[in-house]
Amino acid sequence: EADIYQTPRYLVIGTGKKITLECSQTMGHDKMYWYQQDPGMELHLIHYSYGVNSTEKGDLSSESTVSRIRTEHFPLTLESARPSHTSQYLCASSARAGGYNEQFFGPGTRLTVL
Amino acid sequence: DQQVKQNSPSLSVQEGRISILNCDYTNSMFDYFLWYKKYPAEGPTFLISISSIKDKNEDGRFTVFLNKSAKHLSLHIVPSQPGDSAVYFCAASRSGGSNYKLTFGKGTLLTVNP
Numbered sequence: 001e002a003d004i005y006q007t008p009r010y011l012v013i014g015t016g017k018k019i020t021l022e023c024s025q026t027m028g029h030d031k032m033y034w035y036q037q038d039p040g041m042e043l044h045l046i047h048y049s050y051g052v053n054s055t056e057k058g059d060l061s062s063e064s065t066v067s068r069i070r071t072e073h074f075p076l077t078l079e080s081a082r083p084s085h086t087s088q089y090l091c092a093s094s095a096r097a098g099g100y101n102e103q104f105f106g107p108g109t110r111l112t113v114l
Numbered sequence: 115d116q117q118v119k120q121n122s123p124s125l126s127v128q129e130g131r132i133s134i135l136n137c138d139y140t141n142s143m144f145d146y147f148l149w150y151k152k153y154p155a156e157g158p159t160f161l162i163s164i165s166s167i168k169d170k171n172e173d174g175r176f177t178v179f180l181n182k183s184a185k186h187l188s189l190h191i192v193p194s195q196p197g198d199s200a201v202y203f204c205a206a207s208r209s210g211g212s213n214y215k216l217t218f219g220k221g222t223l224l225t226v227n228p
Contacts, residue, residue: 004157006157009155031214033214040123040220040221041220042116042118042203042218042219042220042221043158043203043216043218045215045216048214048215050214059215090157090158091157092157094214101146101207101214101215101216102148102160102163103160103216104160105150105157105158105159106157107155107156107157108155108156108157110155
């Protein structure tokens, strides 16, 4: 079973607040990812990281930022939350592999911005 | 432009029968395909995968078939159980270059009735 953790699981917050969604994995994976998913829609990659001090934006534009100071930790920050940020945020990780890429997901954070 | 398509938003089957979930892709560079299962308020769980050098991969009750010429894959679940009720996502990636990225479909909600 994959050991990847996300906190909080649910967050309801007012507009304009700064929030940080936490993601940690204990598998020693070098690659980590953040996805955003709305009901009935596909998962959209918003950030990824190859390793420590490496972060890139994903396919879906996002106002959030990420950091990767430690291998196991990949937090996502929203400086000023807005209702349009309401969504489910999923963190994932994968191991260094020459070929293919099985990503393991955390339980997600359901964010609601009022 | 959606590169991975799951055209059936939902599927309902009787317990003990076969469930067949379908997925089509448009990018011929994809060479590795994965199926994930997702319960509400949880992260996706990896189920089974297949590389393009194969046309079938089996794991217990789950079998994935790949038809490269048709750019089509399917997931068969036999026999279906009520605990299989969840959203199933098809995902695709390509080796080399951006092999870390997964492109997801919108998912199919499977309901297995007792």
